[in-house]
Amino acid sequence: MDVLPLPTGERPPGGRSDPDFAFASRGRVLKAYGVNERLDVALDDRSFADGRWEEALDRAFRRRKAQGVENPILVGTVPFDGRQHARLFIPDHCDYEDAGRMAADPDPVALKAIEETVGRNAFEAAVTQAIGLFRDTALKKVVLSRPLDVEAREAFAPGRLLRALLRQNPGAHVFAAPVAYGQTLVGASPELLIRKTGRTVVSNPLAGSAPRSPSAEVERQRTAALLASTKDRTEHRYVVDAVCAALAGHCSPLSVPDAPSVIRTPTMLHLSTELTGELVDPTVSSLRLAHALHPTPAICGTPTGLARDAIDRLEGYARNWYGGMVGWMDSRGNGEWALSIRCGLVQGRHLRLYAGAGVVADSDPAAEWEETAAKLTTMLNLFGVASAQPSNTDLPVELAS
Numbered sequence: 111m112d113v114l115p116l117p118t119g120e121r122p123p124g125g126r127s128d129p130d131f132a133f134a135s136r137g138r139v140l141k142a143y144g145v146n147e148r149l150d151v152a153l154d155d156r157s158f159a160d161g162r163w164e165e166a167l168d169r170a171f172r173r174r175k176a177q178g179v180e181n182p183i184l185v186g187t188v189p190f191d192g193r194q195h196a197r198l199f200i201p202d203h204c205d206y207e208d209a210g211r212m213a214a215d216p217d218p219v220a221l222k223a224i225e226e227t228v229g230r231n232a233f234e235a236a237v238t239q240a241i242g243l244f245r246d247t248a249l250k251k252v253v254l255s256r257p258l259d260v261e262a263r264e265a266f267a268p269g270r271l272l273r274a275l276l277r278q279n280p281g282a283h284v285f286a287a288p289v290a291y292g293q294t295l296v297g298a299s300p301e302l303l304i305r306k307t308g309r310t311v312v313s314n315p316l317a318g319s320a321p322r323s324p325s326a327e328v329e330r331q332r333t334a335a336l337l338a339s340t341k342d343r344t345e346h347r348y349v350v351d352a353v354c355a356a357l358a359g360h361c362s363p364l365s366v367p368d369a370p371s372v373i374r375t376p377t378m379l380h381l382s383t384e385l386t387g388e389l390v391d392p393t394v395s396s397l398r399l400a401h402a403l404h405p406t407p408a409i410c411g412t413p414t415g416l417a418r419d420a421i422d423r424l425e426g427y428a429r430n431w432y433g434g435m436v437g438w439m440d441s442r443g444n445g446e447w448a449l450s451i452r453c454g455l456v457q458g459r460h461l462r463l464y465a466g467a468g469v470v471a472d473s474d475p476a477a478e479w480e481e482t483a484a485k486l487t488t489m490l491n492l493f494g495v496a497s498a499q500p501s502n503t504d505l506p507v508e509l510a511s
């Protein structure tokens with residue numbers, strides 16, 4: 111579904127006031143309208159190495175300043191694979207809205223089907239193969255993911271999904287970003303890849319997970335178990351080490367807590383480490399830093415190249431935007447980029463959801479499947495079908511209308 115045009119007659123519904131791009135952070139939603147200039151490029155090593163992309167962006171910012179905008183911004187999404195083109199643009203107009211005011215209850219949506227395009231058996235077989243790779247190769251961690259395809263009776267309204275995600279996930283980087291004509295990536299990411307404010311940078315890698323529980327006692331036990339779990343600590347350590355390595359050359363000092371803490375999203379518990387640093391060169395942009403970090407082992411693995419190869423061989427579908435980044439950057443290089451996770455790609459009546467889990471030598475395939483199912487509830491909660499996970503079959507599941 112990722113490259114198909116919208117079927118004739120289907121246009122994404124939504125009010126005229128829906129922004130073309132939205133990104134929530136710390137209680138405020140950045141809303142961007144219209145496209146003043148598009149800067150779609152592949153943000154790979156080459157683009158940053160020769161400096162041409164940053165020069166092009168600088169020229170675009172200067173054109174915008176000449177039109178009277180004091181500090182223009184760039185917004186958009188970068189795919190998982192940096193060789194594919196990013197969707198970045200300088201908007202015509204931006205403003206901010208309080209996230210609480212913009213939030214709304216989910217609309218009832220009549221779902222037609224939920225299809226496990228990669229089913230439980232296939233996913234668990236991929237995890238088992240990855241565990242084999244840990245024995246036979248230098249691979250230490252790989253994040254394996256799967257799509258879940260949701261079909262509704264009518265076209266999804268990305269703007270309404272955004273408002274409902276804001277209501278259900280007030281602490282997340284909730285976003286809605288156009289990625290192609292008629293296609294919008296919407297989600298509620300808990301993971302900040304990088305925030306740059308002047309000289310200061312913050313990155314908050316997450317890895318190591320357990321589902322939330324309605325029982326406070328069970329949740330206390332799960333939190334303690336997560337903190338004590340060697341498997342989860344190892345999985346987490348790979349990410350923190352990679353983030354440290356990428357930021358160390360840019361930051362002095364770089365402060366890294368000795369041990370992770372546990373953060374809570376409405377659906378998940380995660381091991382979390384917040385790193386803060388002072389940039390040696392404050393002119394380094396947030397997008398350059400995000401590029402230096404991406405893909406972290408929170409979404410790819412360790413070592414990166416082997417993990418990428420394993421993902422290509424084992425996942426059996428194309429991630430495209432899932433596992434990339436979404437955010438904004440101003441003309442001074444300040445900005446915020448969140449990992450594109452807990453998200454889905456909306457196209458007309460179709461919504462492809464994604465979830466992944468970090469696999470290490472101690473992983474249990476069944477537990478990794480359950481973890482992806484738990485992560486999918488962030489998006490499935492929009493439709494009140496969190497527990498309607500199809501059973502151990504690869505067949506589509508028809509929902510009662």
Ligand SMILES: C=C(O[C@H]1C=CC=C(C(=O)O)[C@@H]1O)C(=O)O
Pocket residue numbers: 253255301316317318319380407408409451452464465466467468485
């Ligand atoms: C890859 C995802 O989550 C990442 C972020 C937090 C915890 C993760 C984990 O425990 O595996 C993942 O690294 C996802 O939600 O699809």
